[in-house]
Every structure is written in C-alpha cells, then in structure tokens.
Amino acid sequence: MARRYAIFQREAAGLFVEKNNVYNNVFVEYGVVGIYVRIRDKIATLFSTHRTESDESVVEHFLDIANYALMGAMIGHFELKPGQQCEHLYAAVNGDELGERKLRCIHCCNEISY
Numbered sequence: 001m002a003r004r005y006a007i008f009q010r011e012a013a014g015l016f017v018e019k020n021n022v023y024n025n026v027f028v029e030y031g032v033v034g035i036y037v038r039i040r041d042k043i044a045t046l047f048s049t050h051r052t053e054s055d056e057s058v059v060e061h062f063l064d065i066a067n068y069a070l071m072g073a074m075i076g077h078f079e080l081k082p083g084q085q086c087e088h089l090y091a092a093v094n095g096d097e098l099g100e101r102k103l104r105c106i107h108c109c110n111e112i113s114y
C-alpha cells in the first residue's frame with residue numbers, strides 16, 4: 001500500500017507544481033481561511049454530485065484537497081505571508097528534452113537553468 005500511496009504523492013506533487021507555476025503562490029494570499037474555503041468547496045462538490053469513487057474527477061478532487069491541506073500546513077509551518085520574498089532553496093530537477101539542466105526552488109517552484 002505504501003507504494004500506491006507514493007504514486008499519489010507524486011501525482012499530487014506534480015499537480016501542485018503545475019498549478020502553482022500558473023497561480024504563482026496565490027495560496028499565500030488566500031491565507032489559511034482561504035484554504036479552508038477551498039477545501040470546504042471541494043468537499044461540498046463531492047457531496048453534491050453523484051459519482052462513483054473511481055470517477056477520475058473524484059480522484060482529482062481528493063488530490064486537490066490533499067494539496068490544499070499541504071498548502072495550509074506550509075503557510076503555518078513556514079509562516080508564509082503575502083508579498084514575502086522566498087529564500088530560494090534550489091534542488092536539481094530533470095532537464096527538458098533538449099537536455100537543459102534546471103534547478104527548482106523546493107519552496108516556491110521558481111526554476112533556473114544552468
């Protein structure tokens with residue numbers, strides 16, 4: 001089961017990076033109350049629709065809820081505040097198909113090539 005869990009952890013992490021690159025850390029602006037609202041809305045959607053647990057949209061909602069929970073935990077743990085500059089902590093990520101090497105900040109997902 002741990003291996004299956006890890007599969008969804010990676011999936012959730014990929015979704016977070018993908019969406020956060022578009023929304024540019026806006027979750028910090030929402031604050032924890034904004035996070036509660038988004039989790040509540042996701043749960044309300046799950047309650048209001050009649051889908052099976054294997055429905056992909058249900059799976060996606062659960063992954064979104066997991067990511068919102070982690071965003072809330074990050075806001076609290078790292079004391080993230082709107083407008084705060086990130087103290088980047090870069091880690092190597094796989095380069096693109098052209099072989100470009102990249103570093104990605106583990107906090108804000110900012111990427112730099114080298």
Ligand SMILES: [Zn+2]
Binds near residue numbers: 110
């Ligand atoms: Zn950063």
